[in-house]
Amino acid sequence: MSDREAPRVFITYSHDTLAHKEQVRAFATFLRVEVGLDVHLDQWYDSRRLDWSAWAIDHLTNADFILVIASPEYKRRADGAAPPDEGRGAQFESAIIRDNLTKNLRGETARVLPVVLPGRSVDEIPVFLHAHSTTRYEIEEFTVAGVTPLLAAITGHGQYPLPERGEFIGSPHHAVGPQRRAVLLASLPWLGRSADLRHGSAKIDDRHYGDSVVLRPSLFASDAKGFVEFDLGRRYRRLSSVVGVLDDATEAKQVGYFRVFVDGSPEPEVGAALGRPGLVDVDVTGVLRVRLEMYRADVVRSSLMAGVLAAGGRSANLPELAWGNPTLTPVS
Known part of the structure; x- marks a missing residue:
């Protein structure tokens, strides 16, 4: 930051x-x-x-x-x-x-x-x-x-933000069935991504998320921020996800930062720490393209410097972060 x-x-x-x-x-x-x-x-x-x-x-x-x-x-x-x-x-x-x-x-x-x-x-x-x-x-x-x-x-980002109120089930316009079924964002085609990102499982705050976007470089960070982009095709109305530091992170004190870009416009950044996950909840009504970003502010990006630090037994502050099951709610 x-x-x-x-x-x-x-x-x-x-x-x-x-x-x-x-x-x-x-x-x-x-x-x-x-x-x-x-x-x-x-x-x-x-x-x-x-x-x-x-x-x-x-x-x-x-x-x-x-x-x-x-x-x-x-x-x-x-x-x-x-x-x-x-x-x-x-x-x-x-x-x-x-x-x-x-x-x-x-x-x-x-x-x-x-x-x-x-x-x-x-x-x-x-x-x-x-x-x-x-x-x-x-x-x-x-x-x-x-x-x-x-x-x-x-x-301004609490641990448990007020969730959006859903449509009242007593409403005559309330839809049920497959057309309202949630979609896991990570399962959609990836339009572009940074080198260190992968699609897989993640454990955040003792909960397992099987369709996550995970940032965990093994040697050094190739990019300042991990990112992935998706085409939503204006078919969804909300994007929500738990975000956090992986439970098995080797560096417990790290802080991760997470942000959504909707058609190029940034939403507020959310921070998270080990055992203190965040929640991202964004209106994506009418949005064509969405980008997820996550990073650790103190990461060492240089492969040479990372090697020097490793040789001296010091950390390159590599991020160990994930978007846990980012989920899309379709337009009714």
């Missing part, structure tokens, strides 16, 4: 203790390095003289999301219980967040995300963020699986 595509994230917290500062920095580093979010933290900006108030205003104004890190001192300062000369940064930033919530409660509730790091408590979230009546994000470990609910809030 490029910096242009990655959401901009600002982390606000208080300097309770040295250990707390280090934990916040480790969390921010994980989100920026391993997840690819455009994260900003004050500890990374101390190499030159700054107007910290102006710096904070810029990030609080322009960030796509603000992560409020719960701690006793942040709560005390954000809730107005600290003297004015204590923790001025946290008091200043939380005052702006409170004001923004007052101006646009619905929008800022979705943008300001209270985070509880390991060892901290929900009761340390500031009162104005309504810790017990709104969603909070309790992080048990700094892994992709551990931050999946938080990533769902940032990306």
Whole structure:
């Protein structure tokens, strides 16, 4: 994922203790390095003289999301219980967040995300963020699986998206029989594909999918993104598929990204991790041609570099991903 595509994230917290500062920095580093979010933290900006108030205003104004890190001192300062000369940064930033919530409660509730790091408590979230009546994000470990609910809030792709409602069976127009039978996309002719893709079975989140599109290079990645294209002939109305990292993946920490192109136009990208599959559900009514793409952002594409890494016992970060039984619903 490029910096242009990655959401901009600002982390606000208080300097309770040295250990707390280090934990916040480790969390921010994980989100920026391993997840690819455009994260900003004050500890990374101390190499030159700054107007910290102006710096904070810029990030609080322009960030796509603000992560409020719960701690006793942040709560005390954000809730107005600290003297004015204590923790001025946290008091200043939380005052702006409170004001923004007052101006646009619905929008800022979705943008300001209270985070509880390991060892901290929900009761340390500031009162104005309504810790017990709104969603909070309790992080048990700094892994992709551990931050999946938080990533769902940032990306807008939940683990279990609301499925499309089918036609009510009590309707006099409801059709039954062969004309409504689902079609497995992978069984259709492949118009074009990348070198590393194959049609076969896949096991994702302990479920078997026999007609899958699998990306699993053996030595090095021939293409930056694995893709396959199909001719739908405007005969279908929906395309749905489970997507994910293969259960027997040798690298458990990898994250896969999946996207559908309908007649050349991209649909929103869906991310998935081991044990955390995604769901793709796309309207393909009137669509002639569809393209499925999947990739791992940190893959090494050079065969030479892959060989060098292998010789040194290091990974080329090869993707181990699949579209599990991509299925088409015919037009009624």
